[in-house]
Amino acid sequence: MKESRNVESFSLDHTKVRAPYVRLAGRKVGPKGDVVTKFDIRFCQPNMEYMPTGGIHTLEHLMAEYVRDELDGVIDLSPMGCRTGFYLTVFGEQDEESVAARLRNVLSKVASWPDAEAVPGVDPVMCGNAADHDLAAAKKWATAWVAGIDRKGWSCF
Numbered sequence: 001m002k003e004s005r006n007v008e009s010f011s012l013d014h015t016k017v018r019a020p021y022v023r024l025a026g027r028k029v030g031p032k033g034d035v036v037t038k039f040d041i042r043f044c045q046p047n048m049e050y051m052p053t054g055g056i057h058t059l060e061h062l063m064a065e066y067v068r069d070e071l072d073g074v075i076d077l078s079p080m081g082c083r084t085g086f087y088l089t090v091f092g093e094q095d096e097e098s099v100a101a102r103l104r105n106v107l108s109k110v111a112s113w114p115d116a117e118a119v120p121g122v123d124p125v126m127c128g129n130a131a132d133h134d135l136a137a138a139k140k141w142a143t144a145w146v147a148g149i150d151r152k153g154w155s156c157f
């Protein structure tokens with residue numbers, strides 16, 4: 001196994017975590033004292049399951065739109081390349097429990113998204129792969145995330 005000197009998630013033992021969860025994955029202080037925190041928002045049990053591209057893409061659009069209504073200081077929400085979750089980067093000292101509570105609101109909204117209602121940004125002008133979306137899959141993963149957090153809590157263990 002090749003070690004990494006630079007990437008936080010490469011030092012996480014992905015065989016020990018229990019998805020879904022919210023985990024603080026990084027904290028940086030800028031030269032002017034601003035704090036930025038980064039969270040690992042996991043949906044799938046690593047190396048057991050993963051989201052198909054259409055589903056994670058639609059989930060990204062819906063979460064990106066609504067997480068900013070719930071949480072102040074959102075810098076970025078991006079899917080992980082392994083397609084088992086997202087990284088959420090925010091300004092300020094935010095904690096896992098409150099981020100999980102805000103995300104639960106966002107994902108409850110996604111889970112009950114009306115099938116007939118357009119997903120924000122699904123358009124060749126606003127999206128780089130507007131053909132690759134799957135609302136049913138996004139709703140399924142959102143529902144599973146909320147149910148999992150309600151059952152086991154937000155912790156990764």
Ligand SMILES: [Zn+2]
Pocket residue numbers: 057061121126127128129130
């Ligand atoms: Zn897109």
